[in-house]
Amino acid sequence: MPRASVSARAKDAMALLQRGLGPGPFAAVVLFAAPEADLEALAAGAALFSAPVLGCTTAGEITAEGYAEDTILAIGLPQAMFATEILPVPDLSALDPQALIGGLIRARSKLAQARPEWETEFAFLMVDGTSTREDALTAALAPGLGPVPLFGGSAGDGTRFGQAKLLWDGQVHDHAAVVLMARSACRVKVFSLDHLVPTARRMVVTGADPARRIVRSINAEPAAREYARLLGKDPEQLTAFTFAAHPLVVRVGGRPHVRAIQRMEPNGDLVFFSAIAEGLVLTLAEPQDIAAHLEGALREMGKSGAPDAILACDCILRRMEAQENQRFSAVSTILRAHGVVGFSTYGEQVNAMHVNQTMTGMAIWAPEVTT
Numbered sequence: 001m002p003r004a005s006v007s008a009r010a011k012d013a014m015a016l017l018q019r020g021l022g023p024g025p026f027a028a029v030v031l032f033a034a035p036e037a038d039l040e041a042l043a044a045g046a047a048l049f050s051a052p053v054l055g056c057t058t059a060g061e062i063t064a065e066g067y068a069e070d071t072i073l074a075i076g077l078p079q080a081m082f083a084t085e086i087l088p089v090p091d092l093s094a095l096d097p098q099a100l101i102g103g104l105i106r107a108r109s110k111l112a113q114a115r116p117e118w119e120t121e122f123a124f125l126m127v128d129g130t131s132t133r134e135d136a137l138t139a140a141l142a143p144g145l146g147p148v149p150l151f152g153g154s155a156g157d158g159t160r161f162g163q164a165k166l167l168w169d170g171q172v173h174d175h176a177a178v179v180l181m182a183r184s185a186c187r188v189k190v191f192s193l194d195h196l197v198p199t200a201r202r203m204v205v206t207g208a209d210p211a212r213r214i215v216r217s218i219n220a221e222p223a224a225r226e227y228a229r230l231l232g233k234d235p236e237q238l239t240a241f242t243f244a245a246h247p248l249v250v251r252v253g254g255r256p257h258v259r260a261i262q263r264m265e266p267n268g269d270l271v272f273f274s275a276i277a278e279g280l281v282l283t284l285a286e287p288q289d290i291a292a293h294l295e296g297a298l299r300e301m302g303k304s305g306a307p308d309a310i311l312a313c314d315c316i317l318r319r320m321e322a323q324e325n326q327r328f329s330a331v332s333t334i335l336r337a338h339g340v341v342g343f344s345t346y347g348e349q350v351n352a353m354h355v356n357q358t359m360t361g362m363a364i365w366a367p368e369v370t371t
Contacts, residue, residue: 001309001364002076003341005063008037014045017074027082028180031055032073032343035157043167052086054168054178056126059156059316060344066332081185083115088168089177092133097140104144111183120184122362125152127177128164129346132213134354135275137177142352149190151360153313153345185367192350192360195293196285198249198256201230205280213272224268230284238264241324244317247357248282260317260356273347273356290322291330298338301363312342312361319344
């Protein structure tokens with residue numbers, strides 16, 4: 001899977017990326033760009049590729065060198081191994097589930113007709129991570145996907161949490177999403193991993209604004225103050241690093257899924273990265289060593305043969321935790337050693353779920369060559 005990266009401030013960035021990827025031909029080219037990049041110029045330069053180009057802004061990049069910032073990463077899906085269809089979702093405030101289902105079914109049918117000899121299917125989603133619509137979108141997509149595994153990430157705006165951007169068809173979009181449907185000659189494995197262990201400390205959301213993902217009270221007490229009390233901390237000392245180090249989880253289908261806190265408002269409300277509701281029972285979780293867990297998980301994934309590439313959507317909270325705990329360099333080295341590329345996100349999607357504080361992605365094994 002060819003990949004290339006350049007500085008987000010490079011002149012003629014798309015021409016440099018085109019040279020870095022090589023001649024192709026490609027079924028699609030995916031871009032992950034730091035928010036400092038000129039997205040309009042990137043969109044205009046998409047015509048340099050004789051393939052669909054889609055991409056998004058990030059909260060950090062993962063290049064062939066590991067964790068990176070202020071870069072643009074391009075990944076090419078060669079036509080020899082991939083066939084793709086692009087399904088745009090131009091306005092997340094006007095989701096039409098039936099139209100989405102129909103679009104997915106038509107895309108799958110078209111790909112099956114084009115490459116009936118290839119049996120592998122997957123869907124890759126990029127969605128505006130400032131939209132608060134990821135949960136509704138994944139729920140709307142699920143019926144049309146059938147057995148096709150989906151993974152994806154929420155586009156970011158660095159650590160500003162301002163406005164994320166997406167691009168496809170030579171245009172820049174916000175409050176939008178785009179789905180890459182693919183059929184491949186490769187073997188792939190969609191995965192989602194985290195290094196968090198639930199504790200016995202539980203709490204109940206007693207006041208919330210679900211539409212804005214805001215929790216106002218926990219255990220009938222002001223949210224930030226009660227969260228801090230359960231941690232044994234001063235509410236005034238709560239930071240993004242505190243939230244990354246002490247996430248909350250909820251059980252769905254018997255499994256814990258993170259409901260990560262994005263920030264604390266001046267009035268003590270807590271803003272979350274994903275769906276929240278009154279009556280929800282949350283459990284405090286504690287992290288294992290992030291580097292050791294990642295190394296173990298990637299080694300296990302490759303025990304029957306190392307993947308040729310791994311495309312990952314890695315939560316910004318994992319990046320923050322690695323920085324805070326002096327594990328950033330170790331994690332970056334592991335990502336580089338295992339060929340992981342991708343971007344840091346405001347949330348991740350796997351099948352019908354929108355999740356947080358995970359590394360969610362796809363491992364790819366090139367087809368065996370027979371003689």
